[in-house]
Amino acid sequence: MATTFRYPKLSIVALFFLVLPLCLSCPDECNCYQTLFMVACPHQNLKEFPVNIPNDTLYLNLDFNQLTTLSKQTFLYITHLKSLWISYNSLSKLDDGFFDPLTSLQRLDLSYNHLGSISSNLFRPLKSLITLRLSDVQLQNIEQGAFESLSNLKALDLSNNMLQQISFNLLKPLQDLRFLNVADNEMYELDSEIVKSLKKLKRLQIHGNQWICSCQSMHKLHLWIKDNQEKVDALFLTCFDLLKPISKLSINDTNESFCKLATQSVPQQSVQEEEAPRQQKEEPNQEEEPHQHKEEEQKKKEQPSQQPSFRNHAERPNIMIWWFLMLVPATSLTFV
Structure with missing residues (x-):
């Protein structure tokens, strides 16, 4: 004889109320949107990672807070995240293994923090990542192999940092990359083989660098x-x-x-501006030259001669006679 449940509806109701608190758990500082599986906690001056975030959260926004450090246990219970925004905080370091639970993460925004450098193993678990924003995080160094596992990455933003150079091997794994932004860094050269190897690249931003154009x-x-x-x-x-x-x-x-x-x-x-007046002086206008020449001849005719002109040496007066004529009055006055 088959066994039957007398109160099937009661069992379902009990199960509903048992699961309900897990679904409705939400940090006090955040807004939770259950239908969107989203938790938004921006502009809350958070100094620590909020607790009681629902386990089924897919989108987490922690922008514009005061987070300085995050531990490896931060995401142990929210492993289904697809998008994570932690921009405009004060994060100075992220340890290796920090992103280990987030194997499904597709979008990561760490912009406007104080990271300084990126280790080779930090992003290794993020094989599903599509968009990575590292703008204005005071980056001076990115270790080789940091993007090794990001073969699905389509957009990489490294703008507004202090990077001086990007090696060919660093970006070589990003064969699906469509957007690359390295604007406003301190780069002085960019290997052309890098951009040539990125076959699917559609947009490259490189302005605001200190290129040495040799x-x-x-x-x-x-x-x-x-x-x-x-x-x-x-x-x-x-x-x-x-x-x-x-x-x-x-x-x-x-x-x-x-x-x-x-x-x-x-x-x-500036060179062209300086050379233009010089050329004008050295090469006068051919149309104006005959007219200027006539004017100069006319001025010479009108000017009175300041020195006597002589046709030949015979017409020149004797200089000794001039001196004698000048001395005679003087001597005569002396003897009077």
């Missing part, structure tokens, strides 16, 4: 930019020499002008 360091990149103008946001690159801007390099410049600009010590515009 034929050796930037010549190949300049050629790539000319062939891919629709991908680059900078119509002009500013060339620097000893941290001072010396010229503007247009993507339409020829190869010869590129190398000439690289050897200049002053901006090209």
Whole structure:
């Protein structure tokens, strides 16, 4: 004889009330949107990671707070996150293993913190990551292998940092990258092989750097930019020499002008402005020259001669006679 439950409805109701507190748990400082699986805690002056975040949260916003450190246990119970925003905080360091539970994370924004450097293992678990924003985090160094496992990454923002150089091997794993922003750093060169290897790249932002526009360091990149103008946001690159801007390099410049600009010590515009008046002085207008010549001849005719002109040596008076005539009155006055 099959067993039956007398109160099936009661069991379902009890189970509902047992699970309900887990679903409705929400930090006091946050707004939880259950239907969207989103928890939003921006502008709350949080100094510690909020507790009681629902386990099924997919989107977590912690922007504009005062978080300084986060432990490895932070995400142990919210492992389904797809998007995480922690920008505009005071994070100074993220230990290796910090993102280990977030294997499903697709979007990560760490902008406007104080990280300084990125270790080679920090992002290793984030194999599903699509967008990574590291803008204005005072980056000076990114260790080799930091992006090794980010083969699905499509957008990388490294703008407004202190990076001086990016190696070819650092970005080589990002074969699906569509957007790369390295604007407003301290970069002086960018290997053209980097952008050539990123076959799917659609947008490259490189303005606001201190490019040394020598034929050796930037010549190949300049050629790539000319062939891919629709991908680059900078119509002009500013060339620097000893941290001072010396010229503007247009993507339409020829190869010869590129190398000439690289050897200049002053901006090209100022050189042209200085040379223009000089050329005007050295090369007067041909139409005005005959007229000016006639005026000069007319002035010479009208001016009285300041010295006597003599046709030949016979017409010149004897200088000794002049001296004698000048001395006679003087001697006569002396003997009177």
